[in-house]
Amino acid sequence: NMQKLYLDCDGVILDTINTSYKMMEEENIKTDEDRKIFYSNLDWKELITKSGEIDNAIEKIKALAKVYDVEVLTHIISEEEINAKREYFNKMLPDINIIYVPKNIRKADYVNPENSILVDDFLPNLEYWEEKGGIPIKFSSSGKSCKYCKIEDLLELLDKSFV
Numbered sequence: 001n002m003q004k005l006y007l008d009c010d011g012v013i014l015d016t017i018n019t020s021y022k023m024m025e026e027e028n029i030k031t032d033e034d035r036k037i038f039y040s041n042l043d044w045k046e047l048i049t050k051s052g053e054i055d056n057a058i059e060k061i062k063a064l065a066k067v068y069d070v071e072v073l074t075h076i077i078s079e080e081e082i083n084a085k086r087e088y089f090n091k092m093l094p095d096i097n098i099i100y101v102p103k104n105i106r107k108a109d110y111v112n113p114e115n116s117i118l119v120d121d122f123l124p125n126l127e128y129w130e131e132k133g134g135i136p137i138k139f140s141s142s143g144k145s146c147k148y149c150k151i152e153d154l155l156e157l158l159d160k161s162f163v
Helices: 016-026 032-040 044-051 059-063 079-092 124-130
Strands: 006-007 069-076 097-102 117-120 136-139 149-151
Touching: 006 149, 032 124, 069 079, 069 149, 079 097, 117 124, 117 149
Parallel strands: 006 069, 006 117, 069 097, 117 136, 136 149
Antiparallel strands: none
16 A cells, blocks of 8 residues: 655646746736736646746656655646646646645645645645644755755655655
8 A cells, every 4th residue: 555645736846836926026016916816817828838847847756656646736726727737737647646626725624634745835734734644745945944854856755764
C-alpha cells in the first residue's frame, strides 16, 4: 500500500502565483477589490501557458508516482480555472487524479488528510492539514526557515523517508 501524496498545484507544480502577481504589477493592481476583479476576468489557459511548470515538475511527478499514490489537490475559484487545469493535466499527467477544491473549503476538509502528505507553498493549508492528522511539507525556495519539513525540489521526496 503506497503512501498517499497530495501535491498543491499553484506555486508547486505551476508557476501561476508569481506570474499572476507580475501581471497585476504590470496592470498596477493594488487593492483587494481590483485583485478580485483581476482573478475573475483571468484567462486561465493563457496564465497556465505563460507560467509553465516549476523546475520540471511534470517529469518529477511521474517519478514520484512510482513510489507514492500521487494526487494533485488544487484550490479553484472558477469553472474556467477547472477547465484550463483539466485540459493541462489531461495532456501532461493523464494518469494522475486531480482534485478541484472550491476556494472556500479547506483542503483537509475536502479529502482525508490522515497519514497523508501534503506538499504546499501556503502555510495555512499546512497548519490545518497537520491539525487534521496529515503530514505537512512546505514547498519553498525562499531559504526562510519554517516549522515544517521543507523541500525546494519535489525529488527530495524520494530521498527522505517520510513516515
